[in-house]
Amino acid sequence: xxxxxxxxxxxxxxxxxxxVRNKWVISLIAIFLVxxxxxxxxxxxxxxxxMDVTVGVLITLSSMLVPIISIMLGYATISGEAxxxxxxxxxxxxxxxxxxxxxxxxxLGSVICLSIFVGFGISGVxxxxxxxxxxxxxYIGFILLTMLLGLLYLSVSVCISSILKRRVTSLGAGVVVFxxxxxxxxxxxxxxxxxxxxxxxxxxGDTSGVPDWFWFEVFLSPQxxxxxxxxxxxGETELMGYSVSLPSWVNLGTLVLAHLxxxxxxxxxxxxxxxxxxx
Amino acid sequence: xxxxxFGSVIETIDLTKRFKDVLAVDSLSxxxxxxxIFGFLGPNGAGKSTTIKMVMxxxxxxxxxxxxxxxxxxxxxxxxxxxxxxxxxxxSFYDNLTPTQTLNFYCELRGADKSVVPSLIGEVGLAHAxxxxxxxxxxxxxxxxxxxxAMIGNPSIYIMDEPTGGLDARWVKAVRDKIRALNExxxxxxxxxxxxxxxxxxxxxxxxxxxxxxxxxxxxxxxSDRLRIKPRLWIEASGVDQETIxxxxxxxxVEEVTVNDEALLVTCEAEARMKVMAVLRERDVAVRDxxxxxxxxxxxxxxxxxxxxxx
Numbered sequence: 001x002x003x004x005x006x007x008x009x010x011x012x013x014x015x016x017x018x019x020v021r022n023k024w025v026i027s028l029i030a031i032f033l034v035x036x037x038x039x040x041x042x043x044x045x046x047x048x049x050x051m052d053v054t055v056g057v058l059i060t061l062s063s064m065l066v067p068i069i070s071i072m073l074g075y076a077t078i079s080g081e082a083x084x085x086x087x088x089x090x091x092x093x094x095x096x097x098x099x100x101x102x103x104x105x106x107x108l109g110s111v112i113c114l115s116i117f118v119g120f121g122i123s124g125v126x127x128x129x130x131x132x133x134x135x136x137x138x139y140i141g142f143i144l145l146t147m148l149l150g151l152l153y154l155s156v157s158v159c160i161s162s163i164l165k166r167r168v169t170s171l172g173a174g175v176v177v178f179x180x181x182x183x184x185x186x187x188x189x190x191x192x193x194x195x196x197x198x199x200x201x202x203x204x205g206d207t208s209g210v211p212d213w214f215w216f217e218v219f220l221s222p223q224x225x226x227x228x229x230x231x232x233x234x235g236e237t238e239l240m241g242y243s244v245s246l247p248s249w250v251n252l253g254t255l256v257l258a259h260l261x262x263x264x265x266x267x268x269x270x271x272x273x274x275x276x277x278x279x
Numbered sequence: 280x281x282x283x284x285f286g287s288v289i290e291t292i293d294l295t296k297r298f299k300d301v302l303a304v305d306s307l308s309x310x311x312x313x314x315x316i317f318g319f320l321g322p323n324g325a326g327k328s329t330t331i332k333m334v335m336x337x338x339x340x341x342x343x344x345x346x347x348x349x350x351x352x353x354x355x356x357x358x359x360x361x362x363x364x365x366x367x368x369x370x371s372f373y374d375n376l377t378p379t380q381t382l383n384f385y386c387e388l389r390g391a392d393k394s395v396v397p398s399l400i401g402e403v404g405l406a407h408a409x410x411x412x413x414x415x416x417x418x419x420x421x422x423x424x425x426x427x428x429a430m431i432g433n434p435s436i437y438i439m440d441e442p443t444g445g446l447d448a449r450w451v452k453a454v455r456d457k458i459r460a461l462n463e464x465x466x467x468x469x470x471x472x473x474x475x476x477x478x479x480x481x482x483x484x485x486x487x488x489x490x491x492x493x494x495x496x497x498x499x500x501x502x503s504d505r506l507r508i509k510p511r512l513w514i515e516a517s518g519v520d521q522e523t524i525x526x527x528x529x530x531x532x533v534e535e536v537t538v539n540d541e542a543l544l545v546t547c548e549a550e551a552r553m554k555v556m557a558v559l560r561e562r563d564v565a566v567r568d569x570x571x572x573x574x575x576x577x578x579x580x581x582x583x584x585x586x587x588x589x590x
Binding site for chain 2: 006011014021022086088091093095276
């Protein structure tokens with residue numbers, strides 16, 4: 001499959017430029033900055049909290065917000081443009097569909113990554129300056145994991161956009177995918193309780209009796225997986241004051257691998273369905 | 280690659296597209312020759328857009344194939360599309376861009392020099408709106424921008440789907456003039472329409488399709504001849520009774536008689552015309568005026584379609 005780089009770049013540049021023009025990039029940077037600073041104050045109980053505790057609070061917020069942002073950016077990118085007719089003008093140009101798809105992923109992916117990097121980066125500098133303490137390598141790990149979560153949901157939403165015919169159904173499917181990541185944990189707790197586990201003890205933070213299969217949930221819910229990975233990046237075994245012991249196969253490596261699978265399979269599906277789509 | 284395609288700019292062979300239970304295009308074989316304006320005519324829903332989209336690689340044919348300059352065309356025929364200016368039906372651009380930004384983007388996609396953008400915008404008469412957002416444009420303006428977009432890189436083939444569809448008279452003229460001018464500069468132009476007068480006025484050759492099937496293909500004269508469309512006699516008269524009509528109908532060479540409030544329309548052979556007038560005089564019908572109406576493609580079209588419906 002030959003891919004020419006110039007058309008990919010042209011599409012990526014347009015997607016990025018669009019989001020600069022419509023102020024999405026600057027808004028996202030502001031959102032991430034405010035979010036991190038606020039999380040820091042919450043974690044520091046009214047003063048600027050240190051990086052590790054800040055991230056502990058931030059994970060919960062960003063693992064909800066980042067998927068939403070990615071889905072908003074990606075859900076209409078193919079179905080919406082196909083519906084409006086703009087896509088047929090693009091595809092009538094000397095460009096392959098794979099090039100359009102990659103261009104969109106790269107352009108929108110850059111919007112997500114740049115906003116996260118700048119927003120969380122500036123707040124990281126502020127936190128380090130205020131507390132006089134920094135765990136930069138872990139913090140950068142957290143930033144990278146957040147970017148990866150953003151790219152993951154971008155590829156899922158672009159995949160949805162490529163498969164579904166209409167803008168509105170793509171949005172609906174995006175919402176479903178988001179809620180899957182958000183409620184997967186509850187389903188797992190339900191299964192745990194249903195199989196004789198002590199759900200109350202678990203919710204109160206006692207994970208000692210939890211069977212190994214339970215932790216497979218972090219591979220199925222990218223939101224939970226990302227949060228767990230960020231926690232591991234800081235070498236934390238405590239979350240919200242509770243000590244958590246994970247089986248050895250739940251580690252940074254396997255979680256990142258799961259994220260990559262979650263990202264690459266939808267891209268492959270998106271390519272497959274876009275290629276056979278009538279636009 | 281096919282030998283059949285030699286010499287034709289666009290060719291389809293048994294091109295077929297089925298959407299679930301609808302056969303939108305049914306074994307369509309067409310040839311468009313170099314340098315001509317080719318009219319692709321048919322009622323709404325005849326399969327014109329579907330055919331065009333298959334040629335452009337936007338739709339995947341169920342079976343059959345399309346060729347551009349003799350080479351098989353599909354979604355990945357990047358090099359073939361380089362030479363085609365395409366104006367889809369109800370073209371849509373990105374609302375948040377200005378015409379300049381829009382054309383810059385398409386120049387980049389086509390690998391063309393962006394310095395032509397201001398002159399392209401001027402050529403279609405949009406210079407006054409060059410920095411307005413396309414989202415604020417009227418339909419006609421979007422269509423003109425579409426024409427400008429199609430002209431990027433000076434393609435030698437233009438494929439336009441209903442280029443004047445839904446436009447008011449002013450824009451229609453602008454688009455038609457542009458089509459003529461491009462053809463005079465040597466471009467081959469294929470455009471679809473459901474308006475006969477338009478096709479009749481612009482095209483060298485025409486293909487009429489209905490329900491996805493080719494009904495007839497040829498020059499305007501060819502099609503009229505082949506369908507043996509006869510001139511009609513238009514007679515302005517009052518007091519025409521049923522008996523008179525029957526009398527006219529019984530004349531040899533008269534095919535059809537229709538009456539409305541003040542006129543009589545008689546489709547007949549040229550030799551029968553005087554006999555019709557004679558019958559009217561015999562019956563003391565006051566004829567105020569009469570003339571013959573030349574055959575039009577419109578008639579051919581309506582007739583063709585109604586024959587098809589009947590069959």
